[in-house]
Amino acid sequence: MKPFDYVRATSHADAHDSAARIIAGGTNLLDLMKHEIETPTKLLDVTRLDMTEIEEAENSVRIGALVTNADLAADPLIRERYGVLSRALLAGATGQLRNKASTGGNLLQRTRCPYFYDTTQPCNKREPGSGCMAMEGRNRILAILGTSEHCIATHPSDMAVAMRLLDARIEIEKPGGEAQILTLDEFYKLPGDTPHEETALEAGDLIVAVHLPDAPKGAQMYRKVRDRSSYAFALVSCAAVVATDRGKITDAALAFGGLAPKPWRNTEMERLLIGEAPSEALFDKAADVLLEGAQSHGDNDFKIPLTRRVVKAVLGELTGATQ
Structure with missing residues (x-):
């Protein structure tokens, strides 16, 4: 160091x-x-700044950027209304790390791509223009959606996947004191030609809070598939909320981790589900939409069929179509 x-x-x-x-x-x-x-x-x-509160407002909740992952997961309001977020947090890291990790810092985690961490190897994210060894190398945990010819790294956060599902907005304080509010989709950048530019943060910016809108209607779930049962990053994860009425899906939202450089959500897939009766055929169509354009690179080929199984399992359980 x-x-x-x-x-x-x-x-x-x-x-x-x-x-x-x-x-x-x-x-x-x-x-x-x-x-x-x-x-x-x-x-x-x-850490001495006033950003440690979880505050309920009308139809929303404001989470200070310094709220720890442990405190956020254990908060009664979060557990009651946003159970998917609590479960996502508990699926990440260890108890010791959750006691220290902050909400703002969790959003800013960097990829666990092995070539990013190996400074003897080229990496466009670490050293722009040097190349990407992951394309033809060890890429088992890496992305199949939203990638570019310059980078196939994944975003590692479990919390951010649930936040994306919940339509969270990030409150950023600019150097002049003015506030900027961004959705997670606006906050995270896809690699394109500049994989080293990961977020919309500019020099001197400070994340001060995350805002959650009113809790979604329907059953919530966070499912994480990983190599071992604890302290492992997702191969595929899914945060989902689905509402049904009279045998039809009335609302559906799904966000995915382990598949892309940022928490991934496909609104076309969600629209396909709404108004339809749950069935294996419907869930297969939804997976088709999600995986359209997916590109694997050898070691991570398995992620495509695995993602399909996760989609079908999550939707089947939330709709009661499978037991």
Whole structure:
């Protein structure tokens, strides 16, 4: 790890230092620094700022950026109304890490692609223009949707998948003090020609909160398929909420992890389900829409049929079509 200066912010004005790297729990950043993937010369600790509350407002909930993953998962309001978010959080990392990891930091996790972490190998995300070894190499955990010829890395967060399902909005404080509100779809960037540009954050920006709209109607679920039962990143994950009435699907939303460079959602797939009677044939059609254009790279070929099975299992369970 290279030497750096450490500064503690005592006000929001202190937190808009464009020359510094913000740190809260540090559960991902410190690993990146140890591997010298990131080498900031200055760390700005924001853990003393007033961003630790979960506040209920009319038809919404505001989650401070410094709320820990453990506190968010255990909060009675979140457990009652947004159970899918609580379950997604509990599916990620370990208890010790959840006690430290913050809501804002979780959104900013960087990929676990093995070539991103291996500084002896080229990686367009780490060193733009150097190439992507993952295309022909070890890509078992990597993406099949939303990729480009320059990068097939996946976003690792479980929490962000549930947030995407719930139509969460991110509140960002700009250096001048003005607020910017972005959806998760707007916040995360696809790799395209610039895989090193992962979010819409600009220098000096500070994530201060996440806003959840009113809780969705219907049954909620978070399903995560991984190599072992704990402390493993998703091969495929699905956050879903489905409402039914009189044998028909009246509302459906699904978001996926482990498939793309950001939490993935396909509104065409959701529209296909609404108004239809649950059936295996319908769920197969939904999977077809989701996987249209999917591209695997050898080791991750299995993700295409696995995703289809996850879609059918989640929809079958939430609609009661399968037991």
